[in-house]
Amino acid sequence: ALQDEAAFLQAAKQMIAGVPIEKQPGMAYTVSKNFVVWYTSRMAVRYGSKGIRVVSISPGTFKTPMGDIEGE
Known part of the structure; x- marks a missing residue:
């Protein structure tokens, strides 16, 4: 993802x-959550050597049908 989009x-x-x-249709949520976890880990490694802590991204x-349901 970082070298070849x-x-x-x-x-x-x-x-x-x-x-x-x-x-x-349910895969988008799963894939995006896993990507955020992976990306956060990568950024923690990348910036950790500079004294920067990355614990969450x-x-x-985004407006989604699931969000509409939760809003109700």
Whole structure:
């Protein structure tokens, strides 16, 4: 993801294509959460040597059907 964005996106699409179609809509949440955990770890390693602690990265909020349900 950090060196070749196109290759990363292609690999993600291939992974999702291997999941039954009825389960694919739920994959976005799972994949994005795992990516944030991975990216946070990478940034902790990258910046730790500079004395910077990275313990969390928040991509922000997005309007989604799940968020609408939670809002109700």
